[in-house]
Amino acid sequence: MDLRYSPQDEAFRAEIREWLAREVPAHGAPPPPGDWPARREYDTAWQRKLFDAGYAGIAWPAEFGGRGLPITQQLVYLEEYSRAEAPYISVNFVGLMHAGPTLIAEGSDEQRRMHLPRILRGEAIWCQGFSEPGAGSDLASLATRAERHGGEYVVSGQKIWSTRAHVADYCELLVRTDPAASKHKGITWLILDMRQPGIEVRPMRTLDGESHFCELFLDEVRVPVTNRVGAENDGWRVANVTLRFERGTAFAQHIITMRAQIRKLVTLAMTRRSERGSGWDSDAVRAKVGRLEASVEALWRMTQMCVSEAERTGAPAPFGSAVKLRYSELSQEIAELALRLVGEPILARADQGGVSTSEIVREYLWSLQYTIAAGTSQIQRNLIAERILGLPKGR
Numbered sequence: 573m574d575l576r577y578s579p580q581d582e583a584f585r586a587e588i589r590e591w592l593a594r595e596v597p598a599h600g601a602p603p604p605p606g607d608w609p610a611r612r613e614y615d616t617a618w619q620r621k622l623f624d625a626g627y628a629g630i631a632w633p634a635e636f637g638g639r640g641l642p643i644t645q646q647l648v649y650l651e652e653y654s655r656a657e658a659p660y661i662s663v664n665f666v667g668l669m670h671a672g673p674t675l676i677a678e679g680s681d682e683q684r685r686m687h688l689p690r691i692l693r694g695e696a697i698w699c700q701g702f703s704e705p706g707a708g709s710d711l712a713s714l715a716t717r718a719e720r721h722g723g724e725y726v727v728s729g730q731k732i733w734s735t736r737a738h739v740a741d742y743c744e745l746l747v748r749t750d751p752a753a754s755k756h757k758g759i760t761w762l763i764l765d766m767r768q769p770g771i772e773v774r775p776m777r778t779l780d781g782e783s784h785f786c787e788l789f790l791d792e793v794r795v796p797v798t799n800r801v802g803a804e805n806d807g808w809r810v811a812n813v814t815l816r817f818e819r820g821t822a823f824a825q826h827i828i829t830m831r832a833q834i835r836k837l838v839t840l841a842m843t844r845r846s847e848r849g850s851g852w853d854s855d856a857v858r859a860k861v862g863r864l865e866a867s868v869e870a871l872w873r874m875t876q877m878c879v880s881e882a883e884r885t886g887a888p889a890p891f892g893s894a895v896k897l898r899y900s901e902l903s904q905e906i907a908e909l910a911l912r913l914v915g916e917p918i919l920a921r922a923d924q925g926g927v928s929t930s931e932i933v934r935e936y937l938w939s940l941q942y943t944i945a946a947g948t949s950q951i952q953r954n955l956i957a958e959r960i961l962g963l964p965k966g967r
């Protein structure tokens with residue numbers, strides 16, 4: 573696919589740039605970290621503004637509330653979104669980045685009609701219920717059980733690390749429907765309505781003091797069979813479609829936002845002064861920032877390839893594992909350099925040249941999760957070895 577931008581794409585860029593320049597400041601600052609009900613309000617109101625202006629679901633099908641525009645305009649949208657430092661997607665992440673795309677690829681028309689417009693309008697927040705205490709990297713070992721009773725599944729079990737489940741309306745849920753089958757064969761992908769009896773959501777505290785994710789306890793929760801995505805016991809295949817979106821295209825916004833993080837590194841280096849001058853006077857610092865910037869641009873090209881592949885084939889290729897791997901490592905390198913550039917004042921949490929050092933500490937702590945979430949780096953390396961390079965399967 574030709575990813576060069578056409579005059580139409582550039583006209584779209586000018587239009588959205590103007591809209592963002594007006595609307596981003598008008599939407600105000602996000603609520604303080606940790607206030608999740610307020611964050612939900614803030615994010616859903618912003619999503620509604622995007623929808624009303626025609627900027628939600630740029631490349632999603634028009635019949636389900638999207639714009640149905642070419643993929644290049646989706647990429648232009650992301651570039652401008654990051655340039656304008658528009659609100660982080662936050663509570664809308666799962667719905668927009670992998671639950672919605674999975675429904676587009678695998679859902680029934682009824683499921684698409686019911687859920688996709690609500691995701692785009694910010695009316696329905698989704699979370700992911702894949703991992704369990706005994707099933708993380710080895711996801712196919714999941715044990716949450718779903719028994720079929722007429723037109724319903726009765727689901728019992730425990731999920732863990734379910735990001736923002738405490739503010740979610742729906743969950744993309746993996747359950748075991750055939751315990752006798754081999755572990756990849758007896759799994760089913762369900763849409764779980766979170767607002768019903770039998771679901772207990774317990775937020776978990778992380779090392780930054782916040783509660784980003786939750787445990788889910790499911791006790792005889794009833795899920796209509798019509799909420800099944802794909803066939804019964806075909807959930808491993810559907811889950812892999814979700815994971816390919818999660819690893820291949822879901823981080824596109826984060827990746828383009830790294831351009832702003834590089835700009836912040838330069839500001840920090842210029843501001844930090846010692847008897848030897850500013851941090852920016854150091855050849856080593858400039859070389860490091862230059863190398864990181866080149867890596868960000870290379871990663872953005874890899875992301876563009878993945879996004880266009882998803883458009884062509886319906887879901888991103890296994891190449892998404894390479895994007896996810898590089899993205900998570902690069903995020904950690906950028907966050908660590910920011911910490912080093914500030915140096916000792918970080919301990920006092922004193923602001924540095926207009927940049928909040930508390931925010932730098934938060935970003936550093938947060939960056940530690942990137943090499944674990946959505947599949948650890950070891951798992952991505954295994955996938956790259958087996959599915960891209962064609963090496964023999966590890967034991």
Ligand SMILES: Cc1cc2nc3c(=O)[nH]c(=O)nc-3n(C[C@H](O)[C@H](O)[C@H](O)COP(=O)(O)OP(=O)(O)OC[C@H]3O[C@@H](n4cnc5c(N)ncnc54)[C@H](O)[C@@H]3O)c2cc1C
Nearest residue numbers: 700701702703708709733734735941944945946947948950
């Ligand atoms: C911030 C964050 C958000 C998350 N959000 C969600 C969510 O919303 N929903 C959800 O379902 N899950 C979520 N997860 C869970 C995430 O998918 C799992 O943490 C991840 O898959 C790893 O599983 P685990 O934690 O059980 O580690 P384990 O699988 O126990 O792995 C432990 C270590 O062993 C290594 N290892 C395991 N198997 C292999 C192997 N075959 N080869 C080489 N090394 C191996 C791993 O790389 C890791 O270093 C989230 C995790 C994080 C950190």
